[in-house]
Amino acid sequence: MRILIVDDEPACRALLAISLRPHGTVEQAGDGPEAIAALALALSEKRSYGLILLDITMPGIDGQVALRTVRLMEQKHGLAVGRGAKIIMTTGHGDKEHILAAFRENADGYLLKPVDPAKLTALLASLGLIS
Amino acid sequence: MSDTVLLVGTAAGLAEAALACQGLHCVVERVETGPAALARLCRRDAETPVALIATSALAGIGVAGLVRGLSALPGRCGIPIWVVGGPGPAGTQPFPIEPTVAGLRSQPAPQVVMNAGARHQWPLLDPDLMATLRAYGADEFANFMQLFLNDWEARLKLIAAQLDSGDRDSLGRTLHGWKGSSGSLGAVRLHHLLVECDALCKASDLAGIRALHADLVATATATAAAVTHEKARV
Numbered sequence: 579m580r581i582l583i584v585d586d587e588p589a590c591r592a593l594l595a596i597s598l599r600p601h602g603t604v605e606q607a608g609d610g611p612e613a614i615a616a617l618a619l620a621l622s623e624k625r626s627y628g629l630i631l632l633d634i635t636m637p638g639i640d641g642q643v644a645l646r647t648v649r650l651m652e653q654k655h656g657l658a659v660g661r662g663a664k665i666i667m668t669t670g671h672g673d674k675e676h677i678l679a680a681f682r683e684n685a686d687g688y689l690l691k692p693v694d695p696a697k698l699t700a701l702l703a704s705l706g707l708i709s
Numbered sequence: 710m711s712d713t714v715l716l717v718g719t720a721a722g723l724a725e726a727a728l729a730c731q732g733l734h735c736v737v738e739r740v741e742t743g744p745a746a747l748a749r750l751c752r753r754d755a756e757t758p759v760a761l762i763a764t765s766a767l768a769g770i771g772v773a774g775l776v777r778g779l780s781a782l783p784g785r786c787g788i789p790i791w792v793v794g795g796p797g798p799a800g801t802q803p804f805p806i807e808p809t810v811a812g813l814r815s816q817p818a819p820q821v822v823m824n825a826g827a828r829h830q831w832p833l834l835d836p837d838l839m840a841t842l843r844a845y846g847a848d849e850f851a852n853f854m855q856l857f858l859n860d861w862e863a864r865l866k867l868i869a870a871q872l873d874s875g876d877r878d879s880l881g882r883t884l885h886g887w888k889g890s891s892g893s894l895g896a897v898r899l900h901h902l903l904v905e906c907d908a909l910c911k912a913s914d915l916a917g918i919r920a921l922h923a924d925l926v927a928t929a930t931a932t933a934a935a936v937t938h939e940k941a942r943v
């Protein structure tokens with residue numbers, strides 16, 4: 579499985595990368611534009627990501643906008659809702675507005691930082707990404 | 710006004726969903742069938758739900774029918790459908806997603822500033838996370854610890870400058886970023902202090918943050934020493 583971690587904090591990326599390495603090939607992006615560029619390349623090469631972990635508060639394009647953009651790009655490439663990458667928001671925002679906004683934009687999961695590796699693994703299993 | 714969540718179906722799992730919604734301070738409405746849900750959504754005199762929570766074994770038209778029906782209703786196609794009790798069709802989300810529900814339920818009340826004694830009950834470093842990270846190997850652990858040492862002083866200077874300038878937005882981004890970073894690194898006491906500062910910043914209480922600044926400096930300095938010690942033990 580190809581995995582993309584998007585977070586402007588190196589420590590957050592590092593923790594997620596360590597946790598996810600057993601489950602696939604991990605790539606990292608430090609902000610929203612970098613993530614969108616990586617996804618555009620992946621879609622054009624027909625090597626889509628199976629999983630994207632997306633922070634919300636980032637410089638440039640924030641995670642909510644990046645999420646919306648990713649889903650639009652997937653639709654343009656013929657990937658209907660539910661057929662694209664599984665996207666898990668990883669963020670310090672635990673308020674209802676952020677959580678509901680993420681699911682309205684078709685996020686697949688939402689984990690609060692600091693991300694507990696055991697909870698991440700359980701969520702991957704519930705999403706059918708690992709057994 | 711509270712958001713409205715519409716529960717669709719009769720399965721026992723809906724009770725759990727309802728509880729989660731109450732934790733969200735949502736108004737919870739309940740209908741038993743898909744057609745009843747669609748009829749409810751057609752009512753212009755009622756609050757539009759922010760989400761539907763449906764049982765996977767929905768009688769009548771099933772969840773797939775609910776999805777199709779919803780997509781045909783003007784202005785309603787963006788409402789998410791969460792499914793309980795089993796997998797749902799395309800266009801739905803599983804509910805509860807455990808960490809999500811935990812996140813919703815743990816939504817804190819407006820942050821109360823801890824007293825210093827309570828704050829100092831937290832260890833500087835989370836021993837469980839340290840053990841987990843050590844299991845990934847000595848080099849990996851050292852690299853991880855170095856991430857804190859790379860920028861803690863710069864972050865303190867930035868916070869001091871942003872407090873001086875009163876730039877609340879920039880300060881908020883700095884505090885929020887360090888909050889996540891310190892938590893990921895297992896710097897528990899610093900993380901909780903930054904949670905307090907972040908909440909104060911959101912409440913535009915810069916005076917409150919200034920009152921905590923000396924503690925922030927002391928905690929970050931002590932954390933750096935503890936991280937250096939942990940790294941040397943590799």
